[in-house]
Amino acid sequence: MAGIPWADSYLGQLRALAGDRTLLFIGARGVIRDHGGRILLIKRADNGFWAMPGGAMELGESIGQCAIRETFEETGLAATEATPFALYTGPDYTYTNVFGDRYQLFLVAFLLTEWTGELLPDRRRPRTPRSSTPNAGRSRCPARRWRAWPTSRRMNAPEAWCSSRATGWPARPSTRR
DSSP: OOOOOGGGSHHHHHHHHHTTSOEEEEEEEEEOBOTTSOEEEEEOTTTOOEEOSEEEOOTTSOHHHHHHHHHHHHHSOEEEEEEEEEEEEEEEEEEEOTTSOEEEEEEEEEEEEEEESOOOOOOOOOOOOOOSSTTTTOOOOOEEEEEOOOOSHHHHSGGGGGOHHHHSSOOOOOOOO
16 A cells, blocks of 8 residues: 655655754554454564554544554555544653654553454565655555554553564653663
8 A cells, every 4th residue: 555655755855844853753553463362563674663543644634543544555555433532642762763753652542343355465675765756665565464462561551552573663761660
């Protein structure tokens, strides 16, 4: 599935205006489970990490619509129900991506249910280095896999769902007692 080109996206246009300043990244992640309880992950082409499908919200859509759209673009699965279950926000969620762009994240994770469609086949492409072309090397999903979710208590905690080990996003410092 092809989304809009990076340069035409709201975040791409904002990045062009702001230069190298830290930007707020407002986005969503979608969690889809199969009948066996496995969670669908995508392998990101920009950094090689396995992640939940997701991305930046565009003007004119809700955050729930963002999760549904991004998941469809990256997997081919169309969800009709989106239930929020976690927020990832604050200065601890500031990161620099592989292109050198710095963002402070405001992410909402959604459980996506009532989905239809066929999982897109793997697309194995070499990563394109960033160049003068604004969309070069931007998010593509060369692989999609259903993964059994670990059963340890730590990994069942929602805040672990966006850990740096699983997705490439910064991990939140532990606040557990």
